[in-house]
Amino acid sequence: MSLRHLVSRKTINNLSSTNGKSPSMYPYIYRNFTTITAPISSRFHFPNSDGSFKPLQNPNCLKPISSFSTHIHSADGTKLSHLGGYPKLNSEEFEEEEEEEEEDGTMNEFLSRFVWIMRGKLYEVYTDCDKETIEAMLLVVVGKVVSEMEKGGLEQMLGAAVAAPSQDFSEDLWRTVWEVSNMVLDDMRKEKMKEKMKGFLQSEEVKEMCRFAGEVGIRGDMLRELRFKWAREKMEESEFYESLECMREEARAQDEGEKSEGKQAETMGDEAVMAEEKPKVVSLPKRRGKIRYKIYGLDLSDPKWAEVADKIHERGELIWPEEPKPISGKCKLVTESILSLNKEEDPSPVLAEWVELLQPGRIDWITLLDRLKEQNNSVYFKVAELVLCEESFQTNIRDYSKLIDAHAKENHLEDAERILKKMNENGIVPDILTATVLVHMYSKAGNIERAKEAFESLRSQGFQPDMKVYNSMIMAYVNAGQPKLGESLMREMEARDMKPTQEIYMALLRSFAQRGDVGGAGRIANTMQFAGFQPSLESCTLLVEAYGQSGDPDLARSNFDYMIKVGHRPDDRCTASMIAAYERKNLLDKALNLLLQLEKDGFQPGVATYTVLVDWLGKLQLVNEAEQLLDKIVELGEAPPFKVHISLCDMYSRAGVEKKSLQALGALEAKTEQLGPDDFERIINGLLAGGFMEDAKRIHGLMEARGFAASEPLKVALMASQAFSRRRPTMR
Template identity: 70%
Template structure:
């Protein structure tokens, strides 16, 4: 059914029910003296709004809107009860006329500023009457055609053009309102609510969560419209199939349907169509404020689309996208900005394209865009750019963005602080990570699992597992789930420090939380007791691991041998190796490395070199740590060539050496009389940021005092 017939039927029903009914607005307007509008508009009050009026006919949009479900009752009527279909049609008709009058009132007031309210109301009454009359004749299509034809006897061409443009605007707004109402329904759907709850649990809040909710709702709406379209196609196909089966009957029915509108006659109208919106006067200035707020909310639900990029602007865009990372994009951006006059959505569209094609160029352009006023930069934009730099391990760039953020007076929010915790924890900057973590808590935000894990790993990497353990206590108190990986990281850190108490505490918590002992956790306990110099407890845990069914590997066995080496219990270490070999165990590089180190300390050079050959037979390069043992062994034995050979290897990889490694090498060189080499290595140690112990300082001073130096032969 086309718009003409639908409107005709609506007006017919309305008029038949309105006979003898008196509306309030009719009584009010009956006393108004209605002036006759001139056939041509005064020059000082030109209604022409555009030199190129739109060609799209609003009737098509209005037809779609007629069939939409509007939940707001806009018409307060005193007529007899209607069916749902009739009420819906009346509601749509009255909404169109209400919006039309509200907009036309403003335009009439602007065009005739000297006219009073009664005169304006009279003009509006005549205009609405003419619009309704045209609807009765042939619908809005007929009225639109009249706008482009010669002026009628009643109104000027400019006035008709204004009526036509206002009609277009009203229908567009009604269509947007329909989409907005539909979007509201999807925003409250179970799926979107579930995804929003999940996003909130993982720390996504504020503007970002709102954007995601709208995105998910739009996707749901698009999917629903897609399936509705498929359903319509299915029904059309079924109808066509049925038509083919009964072709003769269908043809007769179609002919009757096509001819039926032609014989429809409209009853003579007994007055104007009257309407009232809850008894409110829409000319009140407060409704303008309400309309602006509704428009703003509509933009939030239905964001604006980026401007089309054509012509020269497209060429400039292509040049920007093809820039190399070392080139300066500022001149092209300035030209692009001047041509397009971009809004925020246009900038975002450009940045998204850059991110897909050239990450490095995206970073440069995004940093420049932050200072653009039309971009409407907010704290989230800074956070996203800082996070992007952090993921690329560009710490200096991220800190530069953070500095610029502070200089512009933008205070980091919860999202920014979360990003900084992850970034500084990954970079090993404990102080800055703690600062960001405390900033989170000062905002009243409860850190989530990921933030806690990042902060714990920062403490672990800094060799402070006790502080990391305090965060575990906070997680337990807050009911946040702990992972086995974070417990193993803490256990590993306690083991390296030889803190058996902390290692035992972690083990007990894992047992309470029903984490089963693994080969890794048992190995770390053995290592912890070995570092603490308690080989008996280390062996007890070693045997317990075997009873659990775990077969000791090379690393676990090396940890047990190292525990015996702390107390120089060589016989027990050899007996353990013999027992394990009976069960099929074969020593690997880790076990041989511990034995070479032990024999080197005992100055059993031949035996150590034999074990060194065993490592070569395995087809693997000797571990880095073994070079420290060899350098110390050969230096103490006075074997200058081999000592300096091992020392040269260590100097080439000094970044991998720790303070204990430096001290052992320097003490070995001093014991062998290599004073100059010892002093050189001491300089390397300080350059790496390690301070020598008091004992080492005394040894260096005493070596110089007693002149026990020896010139090395290169």
């Protein structure tokens, strides 16, 4: 805290003329030091006029300087008063004075802070001395520090591991001067960092990020932490580029040095070695000649200044984040033990030991959790959950939501729900940010009901969902097979002037197409075109699939031809979808004509097209033709798809080919988890048609074990097969 910010009036003492020697009033001070009574603590010894050291004696000494804070005599005897006793200056002299004050700003700051702290040290030790005596001592100390700075000895003093006693001060006093000087320089460094940080806190980029965070519901401590984090990142980025610039300047200087004469290069190399060997300490800028400095407000004994200092300190804590406690000794070993824990180990005992040793605050907990997240992510979740119950952590709602979000990103749904339950048990109601995390988590997990609850919770709190929340909820409806509900949310987005992404449009279109919902697929396709998305091969294929599923091969063919017209070449999947549309109406001639036409244009059928044709020919009991197409799939170098085995089992069972039917059925039984209810019914009907009753009953048992109920026609067929007792050889 700079003293010049606390005092409006200036009290100036120019000691620049001392040059390490006593000014005209120094002998008067020295003489009276020997008559002051020894204080309670004899830690400090001040010099006599002859340079010898003796404790201060005689409390009845004369006051060395009266009204010290009001009148200070300069070396030439000029008297300056805080009531306007400054000498008058013309404009040129005033400008020169302003420039000099600006140049010596850092030095003034150092000396002002030094005076403030050193006065407190003197008052603590010399409790029996009056104010005038203490400030006279302070004047001597400051004079000595200034003389050392003028001679260049202060940097050497600050760089030493242990302060060496000077010829004027005792060892204890000089050590105190050394400690206070380093303390002041460290405070100045922190103050400089704070000022730099304030600039980045007010930068437009950080403000814009904070405004966005406020719009999505981030408030209070969480927003402040994020603001400091973003500002710190910007500051580190700026410092990084500044360091690159310095490195470039150094490299340029080095290149110029290499081109210079050998002797000069050798001299520069010696200086660089000396600079490397010199200990790196925080130091003041080097000065030449006398140092002109100002000490403001030596009289700060009024209690109001203490109140001002407390308020400034409180404000500083709000503006500048608290730093974690230094960790050393046994506490450091325990910290390393926490970081190296295994996933199966219980962190509670070692965590309790760490708390007992460090007595941590919130910033210490956050630092430990950040290190755990980087080095040991599995243990991080255990420790983070335990920390929620620690009183010193000062748990808030953001800590719960952050941990829930971390579990959700790792797909730990049960752990996330456990943290949510703890949150509710502690009386903390999920806010907007927590509800947003829950929407994303349950949508990703496919729990549509819980996702809807979290989404409605957002709306009930007055929050307008953003693009990410809408996308997550729409995808949850799509994955749950409810594309119409997803479409309603998409219309809500459009009403709020929020443009859905192409991925959302395609997901809805795909869902409608798979269900044969021609109306829904058409609406999505038209909306995409109005939104500026041109028809793609994928969207056209999905429309062909939709019309094929609905049993309208003519409209499917119309969309197929439109796709070719707009410049898309049909691929294997699109062609297979068109052939499947013809299959549903058993229009084999149109399907063959389409294939011949495409082959003339250079199209080569693939696995998808051959799979549809094998299935179609198998239903027609064209066994030889289906086997020829099966050989073409093998020639392509790919194994027959799983769907082909269903077609072959049905075909061979109806044709009574026992051996091949056995092979196809074995392949299906090995992967029953991939069979759907329609697949089971087709296999069982085929076995019943071929007379394989026992095998049909076994497959029916597997169907029920999967939780699928047989349709009424299938139940009638099974009952009829038992009633008529049609006996056929089994395949087992």
